[in-house]
Amino acid sequence: MKNLLRILLVGSIVCACNNSTKTSRSETDTSNSVSSPLDSALKNDNGNNSSALPPPIDAEAEKRREITTAVLSSKEEINLLESEISDSLSRSGLTSGRRSLFSKTIQQLEASSDILNRQLEQILVSDLKNSSEKLDGIVKKMKGSEKELQKMIAKLDKITGYLKTATDLIQSLSPIKPVISKVVAAPK
Amino acid sequence: MPYKILYDYYTIKFQRKQLLPENYVTGDTERVQLDELAENVISRLEEIKGEYDENLSTASEIKTVYDLLETYFTSLEAISGDNFYKDFKQKSSDMGKKMNNLVTKLNTYPAAKITVPMSPGDFLSSFATFHGRNELKAKQANMVEEYITEADTLVQAINIHYQEIELPIMKSWFDEEKRMIRDQFKRSIAPYLQNANRHPDSIGSIVAFEFFSKINPVYYQLSDEIARDQLLVKQTSTMMSDMAKTHSELKTLFNSNGKTSAVREEIEELRGKIGKLKEFFNKGEHENPSFYNLTQHEESTKNTIGR
Numbered sequence: 354m355k356n357l358l359r360i361l362l363v364g365s366i367v368c369a370c371n372n373s374t375k376t377s378r379s380e381t382d383t384s385n386s387v388s389s390p391l392d393s394a395l396k397n398d399n400g401n402n403s404s405a406l407p408p409p410i411d412a413e414a415e416k417r418r419e420i421t422t423a424v425l426s427s428k429e430e431i432n433l434l435e436s437e438i439s440d441s442l443s444r445s446g447l448t449s450g451r452r453s454l455f456s457k458t459i460q461q462l463e464a465s466s467d468i469l470n471r472q473l474e475q476i477l478v479s480d481l482k483n484s485s486e487k488l489d490g491i492v493k494k495m496k497g498s499e500k501e502l503q504k505m506i507a508k509l510d511k512i513t514g515y516l517k518t519a520t521d522l523i524q525s526l527s528p529i530k531p532v533i534s535k536v537v538a539a540p541k
Numbered sequence: 542m543p544y545k546i547l548y549d550y551y552t553i554k555f556q557r558k559q560l561l562p563e564n565y566v567t568g569d570t571e572r573v574q575l576d577e578l579a580e581n582v583i584s585r586l587e588e589i590k591g592e593y594d595e596n597l598s599t600a601s602e603i604k605t606v607y608d609l610l611e612t613y614f615t616s617l618e619a620i621s622g623d624n625f626y627k628d629f630k631q632k633s634s635d636m637g638k639k640m641n642n643l644v645t646k647l648n649t650y651p652a653a654k655i656t657v658p659m660s661p662g663d664f665l666s667s668f669a670t671f672h673g674r675n676e677l678k679a680k681q682a683n684m685v686e687e688y689i690t691e692a693d694t695l696v697q698a699i700n701i702h703y704q705e706i707e708l709p710i711m712k713s714w715f716d717e718e719k720r721m722i723r724d725q726f727k728r729s730i731a732p733y734l735q736n737a738n739r740h741p742d743s744i745g746s747i748v749a750f751e752f753f754s755k756i757n758p759v760y761y762q763l764s765d766e767i768a769r770d771q772l773l774v775k776q777t778s779t780m781m782s783d784m785a786k787t788h789s790e791l792k793t794l795f796n797s798n799g800k801t802s803a804v805r806e807e808i809e810e811l812r813g814k815i816g817k818l819k820e821f822f823n824k825g826e827h828e829n830p831s832f833y834n835l836t837q838h839e840e841s842t843k844n845t846i847g848r
Contacts, residue, residue: 414705421706425713432717439724442563443731453568460563466717467592473710474599480702484695485606488613491692495616498684502620505677 421476428469435462543777544604549770550714551596553763557722558589560759562729606699613692621685686795693792700785704778711774719767726760 441447442455558564564585569575733749740746 414701417706421710425709428713428717432720436720436724439728443728445731445735449568449570451568453570456563456566456568460561463558463561470714474596477707477710478599478602480706481603481606481699484699484702485609488606488609488692488695491688491695492609492612492616495613495620495684495688498688499616499620502677502680502684505680509677 417476417480421473424469424472424476428466431462431466431469435459435466438462543607543773544600546711546770546773546777547600547603548597549766549773550711550718551593551600553718553722553766553770554596555589555593556759556763557718557725558592559586560729560756561725610696610699617685617688620688621681689788689792689795693788696788697785700781703781708774708778712771715767715771715774719764722760722763722767726756729756 438455438458442452442459447455565582567574567578567581569578730753733752737743737746737749
């Protein structure tokens with residue numbers, strides 16, 4: 354009975370967490386579409402009055418931390434309950450009715466834990482995606498710069514080539530003959 | 542979060558879930574329930590596989606970020622490298638020597654009325670080298686500075702995300718798996734132990750020992766993998782901090798004096814750190830689950846990630 358009450362309690366926690374993470378995710382999505390924390394951070398970094406604006410990344414990070422802590426503590430509850438039921442299941446002399454109940458409960462708790470894990474994965478991925486898009490932009494620009502440097506090298510190479518050709522041309526047109534030093538045989 | 546840790550976590554979970562005793566021993570005794578048992582078990586196993594595939598695609602999304610981070614450092618190394626003007630210096634030096642040779646010959650020519658007092662080859666060579674190198678260096682320095690400054694916010698954000706969000710989640714996941722594996726194995730061996738102890742002389746106790754000989758190595762293997770991954774989580778945390786710190790120093794260094802040569806050394810250091818992190822991203826080094834068809838598993842993983 355005690356266990357069943359705890360299951361109900363954990364069930365309600367899972368639902369609550371589910372709702373809260375959904376809400377927070379939709380909030381994050383909305384904020385991303387308008388201005389993401391990283392956007393603000395970049396603006397602050399590039400702007401002149403970086404110290405004048407409050408750091409919005411902290412508020413967002415704080416919210417994420419709170420949600421993560423809430424989900425993790427719900428999972429702790431599930432784990433505790435699962436451990437207790439697991440102990441009960443490893444005892445001998447269980448009636449088939451009780452065994453069936455405990456067995457199904459364990460599976461339900463596993464499923465609840467998976468739901469919460471999905472929420473945690475969303476928290477992990479959503480923020481990283483934002484960084485990844487921005488990093489991708491930088492990397493593309495860097496590739497462009499690399500090409501620009503290579504073009505510059507090609508241009509300088511061309512100039513050097515012209516100078517080399519000019520030198521060769523002068524040498525071929527000049528009346529200078531290669532100086533051949535006469536070898537005088539030393540008297541024996 | 543490095544892909545390897547996440548991949549390991551999902552794989553350990555996948556292996557553990559296959560061995561969940563409640564998948565097979567449900568406690569159902571009614572005839573109708575027993576008739577449906579095989580179908581239910583198969584469905585559950587398919588579900589576990591589906592979850593695993595889905596989880597791997599989440600892992601590959603995370604992998605993208607770290608791959609990009611690695612590409613960023615490779616590009617940074619390329620645009621701050623000295624290979625551009627080294628090659629150029631050699632070419633202009635060759636050209637200068639040729640010109641000097643010509644002037645020397647001209648001066649030693651008996652019919653020459655004017656001696657050329659300076660070495661135009663040296664001048665031309667040094668001018669070209671100096672001008673070319675300086676222009677290139679200035680351009681490179683501007684580019685490197687721009688990218689380091691822009692990327693530093695992201696590098697720091699990725700590190701903070703790892704330390705504050707990913708690390709606690711990973712720790713809790715592995716702690717949870719460790720405890721679950723222990724509980725689950727306890728449940729698995731309990732009926733065999735109880736039966737063998739009730740009837741120690743029974744021939745049936747051999748079945749129990751055979752079962753233990755098969756299940757114990759799996760228990761050790763999974764426990765060891767968890768311990769190894771817990772260590773990896775810690776090591777990655779330190780490496781991520783180091784990498785973020787080095788990048789920040791790189792930015793400070795560049796902003797303070799803008800010396801490309803010093804920046805290059807820093808980038809080398811940074812690349813070394815990224816190289817270590819890269820080891821965790823390498824999918825080819827992963828050991829596959831031992832009690833699962835390897836070829837099919839790899840194919841399926843490729844398809845999932847390719848989707």
